[in-house]
Amino acid sequence: MTAVDPSTTAEDAAPDAGGDILAVAREQVLERGEGLSQEQVLAVLQLPSDRLSEALALAHEVRMRHCGPEVEVEGIVSLKTGGCPEDCHFCSQSGLFESPVRAAWLDVDRLVEAAKQTAKTGATEFCIVAAVRGPDAKLMEQVRAGIAAIRAEVDINVACSLGMLTQEQVDELAAMGVHRYNHNLETARSHFPEVVTTHSWEERWETLQMVRAAGMEVCCGGIVGMGESLEQRAEFAVQLAGLEPDEVPLNFLIPNPGTPFAHLEVPQGADALMTVAAFRLALPRTVLRFAGGRELTLGDLGAEQGMLGGVNAIIVGNYLTNLGRPAEQDLDMLETLKMPIKALNDTL
Protein backbone atom coordinates (compact mmCIF):
# COMPACT_ATOMS: atom_id res chain seq x y z
CA MET A 1 0.00 0.00 0.00
CA THR A 2 0.93 3.65 -0.13
CA ALA A 3 3.87 4.53 2.05
CA VAL A 4 4.04 8.26 2.45
CA ASP A 5 7.49 9.50 1.60
CA PRO A 6 7.70 12.96 3.15
CA SER A 7 10.51 14.02 0.86
CA THR A 8 8.63 13.67 -2.40
CA THR A 9 5.07 14.81 -1.90
CA ALA A 10 4.61 18.13 -0.19
CA GLU A 11 4.38 21.67 -1.36
CA ASP A 12 7.01 24.35 -1.37
CA ALA A 13 8.15 25.79 1.89
CA ALA A 14 6.87 29.00 3.34
CA PRO A 15 9.36 30.58 5.73
CA ASP A 16 8.38 30.55 9.41
CA ALA A 17 7.42 33.92 10.73
CA GLY A 18 8.46 34.78 14.29
CA GLY A 19 10.70 31.82 15.13
CA ASP A 20 10.50 28.18 14.29
CA ILE A 21 6.90 27.08 14.65
CA LEU A 22 7.71 23.60 15.91
CA ALA A 23 10.02 25.02 18.59
CA VAL A 24 7.25 27.41 19.61
CA ALA A 25 4.70 24.56 19.58
CA ARG A 26 6.96 22.41 21.77
CA GLU A 27 6.97 25.06 24.44
CA GLN A 28 3.38 26.24 24.06
CA VAL A 29 1.47 23.02 23.33
CA LEU A 30 3.59 20.25 24.78
CA GLU A 31 4.81 22.04 27.90
CA ARG A 32 1.94 24.42 28.64
CA GLY A 33 -0.94 22.49 27.01
CA GLU A 34 -2.12 25.53 25.05
CA GLY A 35 -3.34 24.83 21.50
CA LEU A 36 -1.90 26.71 18.54
CA SER A 37 -3.57 29.85 17.19
CA GLN A 38 -4.88 30.09 13.63
CA GLU A 39 -1.68 31.74 12.35
CA GLN A 40 0.40 29.12 14.12
CA VAL A 41 -1.64 26.22 12.69
CA LEU A 42 -1.18 27.77 9.25
CA ALA A 43 2.57 27.95 9.81
CA VAL A 44 2.57 24.19 10.56
CA LEU A 45 0.48 23.44 7.47
CA GLN A 46 2.96 25.45 5.40
CA LEU A 47 6.04 23.65 6.70
CA PRO A 48 8.22 22.11 3.99
CA SER A 49 7.75 18.41 3.47
CA ASP A 50 11.16 17.58 4.90
CA ARG A 51 9.82 18.64 8.30
CA LEU A 52 6.80 16.33 8.25
CA SER A 53 8.46 13.65 10.40
CA GLU A 54 9.42 16.24 12.98
CA ALA A 55 5.87 17.68 13.07
CA LEU A 56 4.38 14.20 13.47
CA ALA A 57 6.84 13.31 16.22
CA LEU A 58 5.93 16.46 18.18
CA ALA A 59 2.19 15.85 17.68
CA HIS A 60 2.72 12.31 19.01
CA GLU A 61 4.53 13.63 22.09
CA VAL A 62 1.65 16.06 22.68
CA ARG A 63 -0.90 13.26 22.38
CA MET A 64 1.09 10.99 24.73
CA ARG A 65 1.57 13.75 27.32
CA HIS A 66 -1.98 15.17 27.28
CA CYS A 67 -4.11 12.14 26.32
CA GLY A 68 -1.98 9.09 27.12
CA PRO A 69 -1.20 5.96 25.11
CA GLU A 70 -4.73 4.50 24.90
CA VAL A 71 -6.55 4.41 21.59
CA GLU A 72 -10.32 4.77 21.51
CA VAL A 73 -11.88 2.32 19.08
CA GLU A 74 -15.32 2.90 17.56
CA GLY A 75 -17.64 1.24 15.09
CA ILE A 76 -20.36 3.01 13.13
CA VAL A 77 -23.41 1.93 11.19
CA SER A 78 -25.95 3.60 8.98
CA LEU A 79 -29.47 3.19 10.36
CA LYS A 80 -31.06 5.14 7.54
CA THR A 81 -29.11 5.39 4.31
CA GLY A 82 -29.61 7.78 1.37
CA GLY A 83 -32.47 10.01 0.33
CA CYS A 84 -31.31 12.97 2.44
CA PRO A 85 -32.90 16.32 1.51
CA GLU A 86 -29.66 18.26 2.16
CA ASP A 87 -26.99 19.05 -0.44
CA CYS A 88 -23.62 18.50 1.27
CA HIS A 89 -21.48 18.37 -1.86
CA PHE A 90 -19.28 15.49 -0.69
CA CYS A 91 -22.13 13.21 0.28
CA SER A 92 -23.33 10.21 -1.71
CA GLN A 93 -26.47 10.06 0.47
CA SER A 94 -28.01 13.32 -0.68
CA GLY A 95 -31.23 12.70 -2.58
CA LEU A 96 -30.50 15.81 -4.65
CA PHE A 97 -27.63 14.27 -6.63
CA GLU A 98 -27.44 11.50 -9.22
CA SER A 99 -25.67 9.25 -6.75
CA PRO A 100 -25.94 5.46 -7.11
CA VAL A 101 -26.68 5.17 -3.36
CA ARG A 102 -30.32 4.13 -2.83
CA ALA A 103 -32.37 4.64 0.31
CA ALA A 104 -32.33 1.82 2.89
CA TRP A 105 -33.31 1.28 6.54
CA LEU A 106 -31.53 -1.08 8.88
CA ASP A 107 -33.80 -3.20 11.08
CA VAL A 108 -33.24 -3.47 14.83
CA ASP A 109 -31.89 -7.04 14.63
CA ARG A 110 -29.17 -6.02 12.22
CA LEU A 111 -28.44 -2.93 14.29
CA VAL A 112 -27.88 -5.06 17.39
CA GLU A 113 -25.76 -7.45 15.33
CA ALA A 114 -23.61 -4.51 14.16
CA ALA A 115 -23.18 -3.37 17.77
CA LYS A 116 -22.11 -6.90 18.75
CA GLN A 117 -19.60 -7.06 15.89
CA THR A 118 -18.22 -3.72 17.00
CA ALA A 119 -17.97 -4.70 20.68
CA LYS A 120 -16.10 -7.85 19.66
CA THR A 121 -13.22 -5.70 18.38
CA GLY A 122 -12.77 -4.17 21.83
CA ALA A 123 -14.45 -0.95 20.75
CA THR A 124 -16.04 1.22 23.44
CA GLU A 125 -18.18 3.39 21.16
CA PHE A 126 -20.87 2.41 18.70
CA CYS A 127 -22.35 5.23 16.66
CA ILE A 128 -25.78 5.04 15.04
CA VAL A 129 -25.96 7.34 12.02
CA ALA A 130 -28.87 8.49 9.86
CA ALA A 131 -28.80 10.44 6.60
CA VAL A 132 -31.28 13.15 7.49
CA ARG A 133 -31.47 16.90 7.98
CA GLY A 134 -32.76 16.10 11.45
CA PRO A 135 -34.77 13.26 12.96
CA ASP A 136 -38.52 12.87 12.48
CA ALA A 137 -40.81 10.91 14.81
CA LYS A 138 -40.23 7.64 12.93
CA LEU A 139 -36.47 7.93 13.19
CA MET A 140 -36.59 8.86 16.90
CA GLU A 141 -38.76 5.79 17.48
CA GLN A 142 -36.33 3.55 15.61
CA VAL A 143 -33.41 5.01 17.56
CA ARG A 144 -35.20 4.49 20.86
CA ALA A 145 -35.99 0.86 20.01
CA GLY A 146 -32.46 0.30 18.71
CA ILE A 147 -30.75 1.71 21.79
CA ALA A 148 -32.97 -0.29 24.13
CA ALA A 149 -32.18 -3.49 22.22
CA ILE A 150 -28.43 -2.77 22.18
CA ARG A 151 -28.42 -1.98 25.90
CA ALA A 152 -30.12 -5.30 26.66
CA GLU A 153 -27.48 -7.31 24.82
CA VAL A 154 -24.24 -5.40 24.31
CA ASP A 155 -21.84 -3.66 26.68
CA ILE A 156 -20.85 -0.57 24.71
CA ASN A 157 -21.36 3.20 24.78
CA VAL A 158 -23.94 4.29 22.23
CA ALA A 159 -23.39 7.46 20.23
CA CYS A 160 -25.72 8.99 17.65
CA SER A 161 -25.39 11.15 14.57
CA LEU A 162 -28.84 12.19 13.40
CA GLY A 163 -28.33 15.67 12.02
CA MET A 164 -29.69 18.90 13.44
CA LEU A 165 -31.79 18.56 16.58
CA THR A 166 -34.51 20.48 18.37
CA GLN A 167 -34.14 21.04 22.10
CA GLU A 168 -36.82 18.41 22.67
CA GLN A 169 -34.90 15.84 20.64
CA VAL A 170 -31.67 16.70 22.46
CA ASP A 171 -33.42 16.05 25.75
CA GLU A 172 -34.92 12.80 24.50
CA LEU A 173 -31.57 11.49 23.30
CA ALA A 174 -29.92 12.44 26.58
CA ALA A 175 -32.70 10.61 28.44
CA MET A 176 -32.14 7.52 26.26
CA GLY A 177 -28.58 7.48 27.59
CA VAL A 178 -26.80 8.56 24.40
CA HIS A 179 -23.21 8.98 25.49
CA ARG A 180 -21.91 11.15 22.69
CA TYR A 181 -23.49 13.01 19.79
CA ASN A 182 -21.72 13.49 16.47
CA HIS A 183 -22.46 16.50 14.33
CA ASN A 184 -19.66 17.65 12.06
CA LEU A 185 -19.07 21.27 11.19
CA GLU A 186 -17.34 19.65 8.16
CA THR A 187 -15.11 22.58 7.19
CA ALA A 188 -14.15 26.16 8.03
CA ARG A 189 -17.03 28.55 8.46
CA SER A 190 -15.71 30.63 5.54
CA HIS A 191 -15.71 27.57 3.25
CA PHE A 192 -19.01 26.05 4.37
CA PRO A 193 -21.18 27.86 1.75
CA GLU A 194 -19.08 26.17 -0.97
CA VAL A 195 -19.90 22.79 0.56
CA VAL A 196 -23.52 23.06 1.76
CA THR A 197 -26.27 25.47 0.70
CA THR A 198 -29.36 23.93 2.33
CA HIS A 199 -28.40 24.79 5.89
CA SER A 200 -25.79 26.92 7.60
CA TRP A 201 -22.68 26.35 9.67
CA GLU A 202 -24.38 28.33 12.43
CA GLU A 203 -27.34 25.91 12.53
CA ARG A 204 -24.90 23.07 13.05
CA TRP A 205 -23.14 25.06 15.77
CA GLU A 206 -26.46 25.57 17.59
CA THR A 207 -27.16 21.83 17.71
CA LEU A 208 -23.69 21.26 19.14
CA GLN A 209 -24.28 23.82 21.89
CA MET A 210 -27.57 22.15 22.88
CA VAL A 211 -25.89 18.73 22.93
CA ARG A 212 -23.17 20.03 25.24
CA ALA A 213 -25.66 21.74 27.54
CA ALA A 214 -27.66 18.50 27.88
CA GLY A 215 -24.57 16.69 29.18
CA MET A 216 -23.81 14.51 26.17
CA GLU A 217 -20.24 14.40 24.90
CA VAL A 218 -19.67 16.47 21.77
CA CYS A 219 -18.13 14.84 18.71
CA CYS A 220 -17.44 17.25 15.89
CA GLY A 221 -15.03 17.10 13.00
CA GLY A 222 -15.00 17.32 9.27
CA ILE A 223 -13.50 16.42 5.95
CA VAL A 224 -10.11 17.45 4.62
CA GLY A 225 -9.69 17.97 0.88
CA MET A 226 -12.92 19.70 -0.15
CA GLY A 227 -11.16 22.51 -2.00
CA GLU A 228 -10.39 24.50 1.15
CA SER A 229 -7.21 26.58 1.27
CA LEU A 230 -4.56 25.93 3.91
CA GLU A 231 -5.71 29.16 5.54
CA GLN A 232 -9.22 27.72 5.77
CA ARG A 233 -7.90 24.46 7.14
CA ALA A 234 -6.16 26.43 9.90
CA GLU A 235 -9.36 28.41 10.45
CA PHE A 236 -11.30 25.16 10.84
CA ALA A 237 -8.85 23.68 13.36
CA VAL A 238 -9.16 26.76 15.54
CA GLN A 239 -12.94 26.93 15.20
CA LEU A 240 -13.09 23.32 16.38
CA ALA A 241 -10.79 24.14 19.28
CA GLY A 242 -13.18 26.96 20.22
CA LEU A 243 -15.98 24.42 20.47
CA GLU A 244 -13.90 22.30 22.90
CA PRO A 245 -15.26 19.02 21.55
CA ASP A 246 -14.63 15.74 23.34
CA GLU A 247 -13.82 14.16 20.00
CA VAL A 248 -12.79 15.33 16.54
CA PRO A 249 -13.17 12.80 13.73
CA LEU A 250 -10.97 13.64 10.74
CA ASN A 251 -12.14 12.37 7.36
CA PHE A 252 -10.30 12.65 4.06
CA LEU A 253 -12.45 13.22 1.01
CA ILE A 254 -13.53 10.16 -0.95
CA PRO A 255 -14.76 11.70 -4.21
CA ASN A 256 -18.12 10.00 -4.70
CA PRO A 257 -19.73 9.54 -8.12
CA GLY A 258 -22.67 11.80 -8.84
CA THR A 259 -21.77 14.34 -6.15
CA PRO A 260 -20.58 17.88 -6.93
CA PHE A 261 -17.16 16.89 -5.49
CA ALA A 262 -16.81 13.78 -7.67
CA HIS A 263 -14.09 15.52 -9.70
CA LEU A 264 -11.88 16.42 -6.72
CA GLU A 265 -8.68 14.47 -6.13
CA VAL A 266 -8.16 12.15 -3.18
CA PRO A 267 -6.04 14.21 -0.72
CA GLN A 268 -2.30 13.53 -0.87
CA GLY A 269 -0.83 11.47 1.97
CA ALA A 270 1.84 13.94 3.11
CA ASP A 271 -0.63 16.80 3.04
CA ALA A 272 -3.12 14.75 5.08
CA LEU A 273 -0.46 13.80 7.64
CA MET A 274 0.69 17.40 8.09
CA THR A 275 -2.98 18.24 8.69
CA VAL A 276 -3.21 15.51 11.34
CA ALA A 277 -0.17 16.92 13.14
CA ALA A 278 -1.47 20.49 12.89
CA PHE A 279 -4.90 19.51 14.27
CA ARG A 280 -3.30 17.74 17.22
CA LEU A 281 -1.23 20.84 17.94
CA ALA A 282 -4.43 22.93 17.87
CA LEU A 283 -6.34 20.40 20.02
CA PRO A 284 -3.89 18.94 22.56
CA ARG A 285 -6.47 17.14 24.73
CA THR A 286 -9.19 16.08 22.30
CA VAL A 287 -9.83 12.53 21.15
CA LEU A 288 -8.57 12.86 17.54
CA ARG A 289 -10.04 10.11 15.43
CA PHE A 290 -9.10 8.71 12.06
CA ALA A 291 -12.40 8.36 10.21
CA GLY A 292 -13.35 7.85 6.57
CA GLY A 293 -10.96 8.13 3.66
CA ARG A 294 -7.77 7.25 5.52
CA GLU A 295 -7.41 4.02 3.57
CA LEU A 296 -7.38 5.74 0.17
CA THR A 297 -5.38 8.78 1.24
CA LEU A 298 -2.82 7.16 3.52
CA GLY A 299 -2.74 3.43 2.91
CA ASP A 300 -1.46 1.06 5.61
CA LEU A 301 1.86 2.76 6.33
CA GLY A 302 0.34 6.23 6.32
CA ALA A 303 -2.22 5.08 8.88
CA GLU A 304 0.63 4.00 11.16
CA GLN A 305 2.36 7.32 10.64
CA GLY A 306 -0.85 9.08 11.67
CA MET A 307 -1.17 6.93 14.80
CA LEU A 308 2.38 8.05 15.61
CA GLY A 309 1.53 11.62 14.66
CA GLY A 310 -1.22 12.71 17.04
CA VAL A 311 -4.18 10.44 16.29
CA ASN A 312 -5.52 8.53 19.32
CA ALA A 313 -8.76 7.00 18.05
CA ILE A 314 -9.99 5.06 15.04
CA ILE A 315 -13.15 3.86 13.40
CA VAL A 316 -12.72 0.16 12.68
CA GLY A 317 -14.47 -1.89 10.01
CA ASN A 318 -16.74 -0.41 7.38
CA TYR A 319 -18.18 3.08 7.33
CA LEU A 320 -21.67 4.21 6.30
CA THR A 321 -21.64 3.71 2.55
CA ASN A 322 -17.92 3.03 2.07
CA LEU A 323 -15.88 0.02 3.11
CA GLY A 324 -12.89 0.10 5.44
CA ARG A 325 -10.22 -2.50 5.91
CA PRO A 326 -11.06 -5.40 8.24
CA ALA A 327 -10.96 -4.46 11.95
CA GLU A 328 -8.30 -7.14 12.63
CA GLN A 329 -5.80 -5.20 10.51
CA ASP A 330 -6.26 -2.11 12.65
CA LEU A 331 -6.10 -4.13 15.86
CA ASP A 332 -2.87 -5.75 14.64
CA MET A 333 -1.52 -2.30 13.85
CA LEU A 334 -2.26 -1.10 17.39
CA GLU A 335 -0.57 -4.16 18.81
CA THR A 336 2.51 -3.56 16.68
CA LEU A 337 2.56 0.06 17.82
CA LYS A 338 2.13 -1.13 21.44
CA MET A 339 -0.88 1.14 21.89
CA PRO A 340 -3.48 -0.25 24.30
CA ILE A 341 -7.16 -0.05 23.41
CA LYS A 342 -9.11 2.17 25.79
CA ALA A 343 -11.35 0.04 28.00
CA LEU A 344 -15.01 0.68 28.66
CA ASN A 345 -14.58 1.50 32.35
CA ASP A 346 -12.06 4.22 31.44
CA THR A 347 -14.72 6.02 29.47
CA LEU A 348 -17.39 6.22 32.15
Added chain:
Amino acid sequence: MEPPADTVERPYCAWCGGERAAGDHTACDRRLASVDPPRHCPSCARRMVVQVDPVGWTARCSRHGESAGENGFGG
Protein backbone atom coordinates in the same frame (compact mmCIF):
# COMPACT_ATOMS: atom_id res chain seq x y z
CA MET B 1 -14.76 -7.92 -5.51
CA GLU B 2 -13.31 -9.62 -8.58
CA PRO B 3 -14.26 -8.18 -11.93
CA PRO B 4 -16.82 -10.60 -13.34
CA ALA B 5 -15.17 -13.31 -15.41
CA ASP B 6 -18.18 -13.98 -17.55
CA THR B 7 -19.09 -10.74 -19.31
CA VAL B 8 -22.06 -12.39 -21.01
CA GLU B 9 -23.81 -13.25 -17.74
CA ARG B 10 -22.50 -10.18 -15.93
CA PRO B 11 -22.02 -7.60 -18.63
CA TYR B 12 -22.20 -4.47 -16.45
CA CYS B 13 -19.76 -2.71 -14.18
CA ALA B 14 -20.95 -2.99 -10.57
CA TRP B 15 -19.42 0.41 -9.77
CA CYS B 16 -20.54 2.72 -12.60
CA GLY B 17 -23.24 0.57 -14.18
CA GLY B 18 -21.70 0.96 -17.66
CA GLU B 19 -21.19 -1.91 -20.09
CA ARG B 20 -17.94 -3.63 -19.26
CA ALA B 21 -17.19 -4.31 -22.91
CA ALA B 22 -17.71 -0.66 -23.85
CA GLY B 23 -15.08 1.05 -21.76
CA ASP B 24 -12.18 0.99 -19.39
CA HIS B 25 -13.34 0.11 -15.87
CA THR B 26 -9.91 -0.12 -14.24
CA ALA B 27 -10.64 2.80 -11.92
CA CYS B 28 -14.08 1.33 -11.08
CA ASP B 29 -12.53 -2.03 -10.24
CA ARG B 30 -9.99 -0.31 -8.02
CA ARG B 31 -12.78 1.35 -6.04
CA LEU B 32 -14.65 -1.95 -5.77
CA ALA B 33 -11.50 -3.63 -4.48
CA SER B 34 -10.97 -0.97 -1.83
CA VAL B 35 -13.65 1.41 -0.51
CA ASP B 36 -16.91 0.72 -2.34
CA PRO B 37 -19.49 -2.03 -2.30
CA PRO B 38 -21.16 -2.73 -5.65
CA ARG B 39 -23.90 -0.21 -6.44
CA HIS B 40 -25.16 -1.57 -9.77
CA CYS B 41 -26.26 -5.10 -10.53
CA PRO B 42 -23.61 -6.68 -12.76
CA SER B 43 -26.32 -8.63 -14.60
CA CYS B 44 -28.74 -5.81 -15.44
CA ALA B 45 -27.10 -2.52 -14.29
CA ARG B 46 -30.07 -1.62 -12.06
CA ARG B 47 -29.12 0.40 -9.00
CA MET B 48 -29.19 -1.94 -6.01
CA VAL B 49 -30.30 -1.29 -2.44
CA VAL B 50 -27.06 -1.65 -0.50
CA GLN B 51 -26.64 -1.94 3.25
CA VAL B 52 -23.16 -1.61 4.72
CA ASP B 53 -22.43 -2.77 8.29
CA PRO B 54 -19.15 -2.92 10.23
CA VAL B 55 -18.10 -6.30 8.84
CA GLY B 56 -19.77 -6.50 5.45
CA TRP B 57 -22.38 -5.41 2.95
CA THR B 58 -25.48 -6.79 1.27
CA ALA B 59 -26.84 -5.59 -2.07
CA ARG B 60 -30.26 -6.36 -3.49
CA CYS B 61 -31.30 -6.11 -7.14
CA SER B 62 -35.08 -6.10 -7.62
CA ARG B 63 -34.63 -8.59 -10.47
CA HIS B 64 -31.57 -10.66 -9.56
CA GLY B 65 -31.77 -10.93 -5.79
CA GLU B 66 -29.24 -10.47 -3.02
CA SER B 67 -25.45 -10.63 -2.98
CA ALA B 68 -23.10 -10.06 -0.04
CA GLY B 69 -19.47 -9.38 0.79
CA GLU B 70 -17.15 -8.42 3.62
CA ASN B 71 -14.83 -5.49 4.29
CA GLY B 72 -12.93 -3.56 1.65
CA PHE B 73 -9.31 -4.05 0.62
CA GLY B 74 -9.82 -7.71 -0.13
CA GLY B 75 -10.85 -8.33 3.50
